[in-house]
Amino acid sequence: MYEDEKRGGNKQPYYLLTGFTETLEQCELRDLGFVGEKFTWEKSRGSHHWIQERLDRGVATQNWRDLFPEAEVQVIEVATSDHLPLFLKLNKQTYVPKERKFRFENAWIREKECRNIIKHGWESDEAMDIVGKIKICGERLQEWGGGISDEFKRKLSQCRDMLKRLQSRRDNQGIRRYNGVRDEYLKLL
Structure with missing residues (x-):
């Protein structure tokens, strides 16, 4: 056993x-x-x-x-x-699958376009109250960020799959590749 x-x-x-x-x-x-x-x-x-x-x-x-x-x-x-x-x-x-709720992804902060979307959403209607502005910004970010989030999740999944394949390799190349993929995975996290 x-x-x-x-x-x-x-x-x-x-x-x-x-x-x-x-x-x-x-x-x-x-x-x-x-x-x-x-x-x-x-x-x-x-x-x-x-x-x-x-x-x-x-x-x-x-x-x-x-x-x-x-x-x-x-x-x-x-x-x-x-x-x-x-x-x-x-x-x-x-x-x-359930209806997707809006969730702001911290990874978006690194994207220049994120700041532009928030700025334009906030300035789109000066007469609108704060709740309306937040709603508009959220809708625009969700529309824009969905693709980025999907790409981000895809990269995480690829790293996990590769780590799984390399997990038991004991040769030098396998170890180097495992460490490189692990570093990439940790950076994404």
Whole structure:
């Protein structure tokens, strides 16, 4: 069960693995499995001391599993930690898109056009009250910024996908590419 869950470093002492397995059995707990990256922790990426290990797991009793038969444990990809968090999804739901509400994106501040849209929206009708001006600015920003937000989300998604593909590469080029993509991802965040 645990032999293929570590890459690099010293093997776990047999008595620890046996003790863990016995504790799970005594408590009638079963591993829920996982979806995503196999290793949930790493240390010293790219060095001779690089260790990857599945330290985290979800476990449950059979009674709990009967209550939540569709439950799955997902390993969440992050580029900001040596630990990958787990997300327990209790059921599979279909996504129903909702009406998009206006949300100002801080990334827009870096765009020169953002300032122009706000300036023109604010100056469009001097007799309009502040609520009306805010509404006009919001509508114009949403119309303009939707494409930028979609592009931004696309770039984030591409970085996450690439990090996932490069996650387990141990060659120098793979490590360099992973670090470069991670830096780009962090800059976007």
